[in-house]
Amino acid sequence: MASSLPSVQFQTAKSFNGVPNTSNMQNMLSSAKSGGQTTFNFFAQQMAVANQVAQVIAQRGDAAWEEVEQASDLGFDCLDPNLPAVVVRAGGFEGSGALVVQFRPGSAMQEDTENYTVAGVATVNLVTGSTTFDTVVSYVEKLGPAVPVAALAPAAMAILKSFKTFVQSYFTQAYTAAEGGATDATTIATESADTAAEEAAIDGEIIADEVAIDLVFSPLAVAGIAIAIVSTVLLIVLFFIAKTMTLMLRVYNMTSVPLQLQICYEHDVEEKTVPSSPDIPAIGVPPAPPGVTPLGSTMYMANYTLLNNNVTEGIGVALQSPFPAGGGLAIMIDIPTSGDNSIYVGFQGCTGDCEKNIWDQWKNKYYQLVQSSTGESYTATIATNVLRGKTPSPITGDNGYYYEFAVIIEEQNAT
Known part of the structure; x- marks a missing residue:
C-alpha cells in the first residue's frame, strides 16, 4: 500500500574527481613530475591508503565506520566542520589514512521542487596524514515537497548513511571478488555496483517531532554514486588480477x-x-x-x-x-x-x-x-x-x- 505521507525523492547527479588546490598538494605534484622514485612514491602513498581502507571495510563491515556529529572532531580540512561525517581509519604510507564521507544539504532541501533540483553535495575523501589526495564530489538532486525543519537533520543523515552503505558494500564485494580469484574487472564493477545500490537504497519514513515524510532514494538513483567510487575500487581490483x-x-x-x-x-x-x-x-x-x-x-x-x-x-x-x-x-x-x-x-x-x-x-x-x-x-x-x-x-x-x-x-x- 502506498504511503500517504509527503514523498521526497532523491537521486545522484554528476560527479567528479579532484584534489584540493593546496600548497601541500602542489608540492606533491612537483615531486611526482621529477620521475623515478619520487613518482613511484607519489602513487604508492595514495594507493597504499586506498588498499588498506578497502581491506578494513571488507574485513570489518559496519564496525569499520565511526560516526561523528561534527566533522571538526576529525581534524580534516576537506570537511565542513559543523556537519556530521562518517569515517574509516586505516594505517597509511606515512602515518594514518582514512576515507571520509559527508553530505552537505542545501537550501533546496527546504523548498518545494517540482523538478529534480540540486539540493546538496556528497563528498568522499581519501586522506593520508593531513593531506587529502582524492576528493570525489557527487551532486544530490531532490524532487518533491520541502523537508520540514524538524526532519531536515534526520533526512540529511539518512542520505549520508546511504552513501556510506554504498561505499561499504561496493568496496567489500569488489575487494572480496578480486581476492577470491575473479578476473573480469568489468563484471566485478557492474555486479558490485548493482548490489551496492540495492543495499544503499532508501524507501521509508523520517519521523521527527511529530513531523513525518516518506524519503525515497531508489537503487537506480543511488547507482550514480558508482561514478564517484568506481575508479578507486577498480584500480585496486585491477592490481589484484x-x-x-x-x-x-x-x-x-x-x-x-x-x-x-x-x-x-x-x-x-x-x-x-x-x-x-x-x-x-x-x-x-x-x-x-x-x-x-x-x-x-x-x-x-x-x-x-x-x-x-x-x-x-x-x-x-x-x-x-x-x-x-x-x-x-x-x-x-x-x-x-x-x-x-x-x-x-x-x-x-x-x-x-x-x-x-x-x-x-x-x-x-x-x-x-x-x-x-x-x-x-x-x-x-x-x-x-x-x-x-x-x-x-x-x-x-x-x-x-x-x-x-x-x-x-x-x-x-x-x-
Missing part, C-alpha cells in the same frame, strides 16, 4: 582551461578502467548549490589503468584533447616487450589518424623518465617511475611489471 603489465596514468589539469581527454589508440590492452566522462574541468572552486558552503579550490584529474596479461606483448596508449595551445594536447606511452619504455606529451592538432599522428610519430622518441613540452603559455610534463623491468607494486610492494605515469598540465604564468 594483473598477471603481466599494469599501466597506471593520472592526468592533472592545473590550468584555467577545461579539458576533454579521451583515449584515441590502444596497443594490446586487455583490461582497462577509464573515467566515465572525458571532461577534466579547469582549476577552481566547484559550483555549490544555494545554502552549501563551497569546497575549496580544486584541481581536477582523470585516472586510467590498463592491463595486458600476455607475456609476449607490450602495452601502449595514446590520448588526445582539444586545447588552446598548438590546437590540441597529445599523450603517448609505449611499453614494449623488450627495451626501454618511451613517453611523450605535447601540444599538437587533434585531427586525423591518431595511430599515425600520435602513436607512430612519437613512440621510440623519448626514452627518459621525464619529458616536457611548452605551447604558448602552457607546459605539459609526463613522468614515470622506471623505463624497463620489474618494479614494486604501489599497492602491495610485490615485484612485477608496474608502470606509473603522472601527466601535469600547467599555465606558465600561474601563481
Whole structure:
C-alpha cells in the first residue's frame, strides 16, 4: 500500500574527481613530475591508503565506520566542520589514512521542487596524514515537497548513511571478488555496483517531532554514486588480477582551461578502467548549490589503468584533447616487450589518424623518465617511475611489471 505521507525523492547527479588546490598538494605534484622514485612514491602513498581502507571495510563491515556529529572532531580540512561525517581509519604510507564521507544539504532541501533540483553535495575523501589526495564530489538532486525543519537533520543523515552503505558494500564485494580469484574487472564493477545500490537504497519514513515524510532514494538513483567510487575500487581490483603489465596514468589539469581527454589508440590492452566522462574541468572552486558552503579550490584529474596479461606483448596508449595551445594536447606511452619504455606529451592538432599522428610519430622518441613540452603559455610534463623491468607494486610492494605515469598540465604564468 502506498504511503500517504509527503514523498521526497532523491537521486545522484554528476560527479567528479579532484584534489584540493593546496600548497601541500602542489608540492606533491612537483615531486611526482621529477620521475623515478619520487613518482613511484607519489602513487604508492595514495594507493597504499586506498588498499588498506578497502581491506578494513571488507574485513570489518559496519564496525569499520565511526560516526561523528561534527566533522571538526576529525581534524580534516576537506570537511565542513559543523556537519556530521562518517569515517574509516586505516594505517597509511606515512602515518594514518582514512576515507571520509559527508553530505552537505542545501537550501533546496527546504523548498518545494517540482523538478529534480540540486539540493546538496556528497563528498568522499581519501586522506593520508593531513593531506587529502582524492576528493570525489557527487551532486544530490531532490524532487518533491520541502523537508520540514524538524526532519531536515534526520533526512540529511539518512542520505549520508546511504552513501556510506554504498561505499561499504561496493568496496567489500569488489575487494572480496578480486581476492577470491575473479578476473573480469568489468563484471566485478557492474555486479558490485548493482548490489551496492540495492543495499544503499532508501524507501521509508523520517519521523521527527511529530513531523513525518516518506524519503525515497531508489537503487537506480543511488547507482550514480558508482561514478564517484568506481575508479578507486577498480584500480585496486585491477592490481589484484594483473598477471603481466599494469599501466597506471593520472592526468592533472592545473590550468584555467577545461579539458576533454579521451583515449584515441590502444596497443594490446586487455583490461582497462577509464573515467566515465572525458571532461577534466579547469582549476577552481566547484559550483555549490544555494545554502552549501563551497569546497575549496580544486584541481581536477582523470585516472586510467590498463592491463595486458600476455607475456609476449607490450602495452601502449595514446590520448588526445582539444586545447588552446598548438590546437590540441597529445599523450603517448609505449611499453614494449623488450627495451626501454618511451613517453611523450605535447601540444599538437587533434585531427586525423591518431595511430599515425600520435602513436607512430612519437613512440621510440623519448626514452627518459621525464619529458616536457611548452605551447604558448602552457607546459605539459609526463613522468614515470622506471623505463624497463620489474618494479614494486604501489599497492602491495610485490615485484612485477608496474608502470606509473603522472601527466601535469600547467599555465606558465600561474601563481
